[in-house]
Amino acid sequence: MFKLVIIEDEPLARSKLKRLLTDLPDNIEVIAELSSVAEVNSWLQSGGQADLIFSDIQLSDGNVFQCYQHCTPPCPVIFITAYDEYMLPAFETHGIAYLLKPYNSEKLQQAWQKYRQLTTKTPVSQQGTLLQLQALLNHLPASQAAFVSRIPIRQQQHIYFLEVNNIVYIQADGNLIMAFDSSGKRHYLPYSSLQAAEAALDPAQFFRINRSELVQNQYIERLERYCKNTLTVFLRCEVQLKTSQSRTSEFNRWLGL
Structure with missing residues (x-):
């Protein structure tokens, strides 16, 4: 059996x-x-x-x-x-x-x-x-890990590379997957879904706090309780995001709380 x-x-x-x-x-x-x-x-x-x-x-x-x-x-x-x-x-x-x-x-x-x-x-x-x-x-070798350290961003006339360590959070809007860096600049990522972006990134660095947003741990400034089982996440770029109720408990464990 x-x-x-x-x-x-x-x-x-x-x-x-x-x-x-x-x-x-x-x-x-x-x-x-x-x-x-x-x-x-x-x-x-x-x-x-x-x-x-x-x-x-x-x-x-x-x-x-x-x-x-x-x-x-x-x-x-x-x-x-x-x-x-x-x-x-x-x-x-x-x-x-x-x-x-x-x-x-x-x-x-x-x-x-x-x-x-x-x-x-x-x-x-x-x-x-x-x-x-x-x-x-x-x-x-450690370099064979599946997680990316920088992401190629295509524009009409050229391609540039976005350093993953400089990404504060990632947001999905329909089929558009956008990363926001420490200066507040928006970058359109070459992924078909937020799930695909999440799979490419180190889960020790990034966490999906709700259906449409990932945050990087080093840019989390503080947390405040918004309501039962929901947190407001304050990022260093003066952006506030909220966890979904289903993700808050796992988010706390990810942060070691």
């Missing part, structure tokens, strides 16, 4: 996955269904164990890589997402397969077979493979 965990915030997508899992040739049991970053963090921190995780990436309250950065997944992960820009960090975070929505039963079967091939070796052989993989990971 294989014990599986599903991380997915869309009920229909979760139902589809469970239905397709019943077609697998092995006996499985879904032991947990998690739908938010907060729930994933709680499960990981409690020492949750499983044979395999099926994980969406962009959840209702944030990016799941925030969880995996602080707590290593206890088993391999098959990522299922609608975004192809997360592929590199996925395979750097115990990922063994990457399914793009909408996927079908055949794709799921292929991912499952890959998992079975990786886990049906003899114990000695498996241990040797794990040691080899760990050695490779340990020798990867």
Whole structure:
């Protein structure tokens, strides 16, 4: 019996996955269904164990890589997402397969077979493979991290580069993703969504405080309670932003409060 965990915030997508899992040739049991970053963090921190995780990436309250950065997944992960820009960090975070929505039963079967091939070796052989993989990971240079340090900004006649350390906050307005630097200047970023921008940035530096805004920690000047479960975030550029109720608790933890 294989014990599986599903991380997915869309009920229909979760139902589809469970239905397709019943077609697998092995006996499985879904032991947990998690739908938010907060729930994933709680499960990981409690020492949750499983044979395999099926994980969406962009959840209702944030990016799941925030969880995996602080707590290593206890088993391999098959990522299922609608975004192809997360592929590199996925395979750097115990990922063994990457399914793009909408996927079908055949794709799921292929991912499952890959998992079975990786886990049906003899114990000695498996241990040797794990040691080899760990050695490779340990020798990867820091420069291969998936997070950008500067962003190319295209204009009509030229391209210039925006230093990430100079970004105070990022804001989404429809399909427009804008960064505001320490001088208050606005820059239009080359990302299709706020989620894509969030995935490119170091989660130790940037946090999404609501559906449309990311802030950089070094520019946070102070916090004030706005109302129950909502904070006003005062930035050094004299800008005030507000956390959403669903993000405030995680924001406090991110700040170490």
